Amino acid sequence: METVITIRQAVMAEDEKCAFRVRETLKERKILGVNIIGSPGCGKTTLLEQTAAHIERESPFSFLVIEGDVETARDAQRLAAANVEALQINTKGACHLEAHVIENALQTLGFSSARYRRDLDVIFIENVGNLVCPAEFDLGEDFKVAVSSVPEGADKPLKYPMLFSQAAVVLLTKVDLLPYVKFDKALFARDVKALNPKAPIMELDLTSGAGLESWIAFIAKRLEEKRHVV
Numbered sequence: 596m597e598t599v600i601t602i603r604q605a606v607m608a609e610d611e612k613c614a615f616r617v618r619e620t621l622k623e624r625k626i627l628g629v630n631i632i633g634s635p636g637c638g639k640t641t642l643l644e645q646t647a648a649h650i651e652r653e654s655p656f657s658f659l660v661i662e663g664d665v666e667t668a669r670d671a672q673r674l675a676a677a678n679v680e681a682l683q684i685n686t687k688g689a690c691h692l693e694a695h696v697i698e699n700a701l702q703t704l705g706f707s708s709a710r711y712r713r714d715l716d717v718i719f720i721e722n723v724g725n726l727v728c729p730a731e732f733d734l735g736e737d738f739k740v741a742v743s744s745v746p747e748g749a750d751k752p753l754k755y756p757m758l759f760s761q762a763a764v765v766l767l768t769k770v771d772l773l774p775y776v777k778f779d780k781a782l783f784a785r786d787v788k789a790l791n792p793k794a795p796i797m798e799l800d801l802t803s804g805a806g807l808e809s810w811i812a813f814i815a816k817r818l819e820e821k822r823h824v825v
């Protein structure tokens with residue numbers, strides 16, 4: 596047992612170093628790193644497709660996506676079809692992403708090279724669909740985003756408090772389904788507020804794109820803040 600704990604601590608410590616290096620790389624290049632976490636099917640990929648569609652006109656920022664899934668390149672293919680650059684990671688069983696995976700992804704994308712010159716503002720990381728352990732791992736991101744959808748039910752924040760208490764913003768997706776699904780919006784808001792008084796809750800209908808302006812403005816604001824940190 597003791598050996599297991601020692602090894603686990605060593606692995607975690609190694610991963611913290613990776614997270615530190617990822618954070619440093621993103622800081623040097625003034626790129627915002629956003630770790631998107633939510634259950635399978637809550638709308639993470641749709642959010643990114645819709646974000647691309649909505650910023651096409653005004654282009655407040657450019658972005659690429661690091662896609663985490665257990666298997667398949669389906670999400671990266673969907674994003675490519677939406678003209679979004681996406682690097683697919685397959686964890687082959689692991690139920691969350693870890694910082695060393697992101698560090699390798701940045702290397703694959705060429706970010707670690709001193710010669711790398713390119714205009715890029717934001718890297719969105721779509722984490723493996725899971726409300727539990729993705730919240731435990733620092734990937735070197737600037738902040739985490741919790742995505743929860745109406746059909747999942749309003750009780751999720753208190754059941755998965757680690758994610759909801761850490762997130763910089765909570766996205767409630769599929770609000771177009773509110774007329775058909777029992778969902779106590781007041782309870783959801785109250786529980787999120789109790790866990791995380793500062794995190795705004797943004798309601799999104801990703802079928803029509805309603806509500807996306809707030810999300811896009813939030814990202815643009817955080818990017819602006821990061822650029823002004825010396």
Ligand SMILES: Nc1nc2c(ncn2[C@@H]2O[C@H](COP(=O)(O)OP(=O)(O)O)[C@@H](O)[C@H]2O)c(=O)[nH]1
Binds near residue numbers: 633634640
């Ligand atoms: N009605 C409705 N469906 C949505 C919304 N967002 C996503 N979906 C659907 O939910 C399913 C899963 O979405 P996806 O983006 O693949 O979820 P992910 O697994 O979190 O990446 C797809 O069929 C989407 O079209 C929404 O706001 N409203």
Ligand SMILES: [Mg+2]
Binds near residue numbers: 639640641
């Ligand atoms: Mg997805």
Ligand SMILES: [Zn+2]
Binds near residue numbers: 689690691728729
């Ligand atoms: Zn996991």
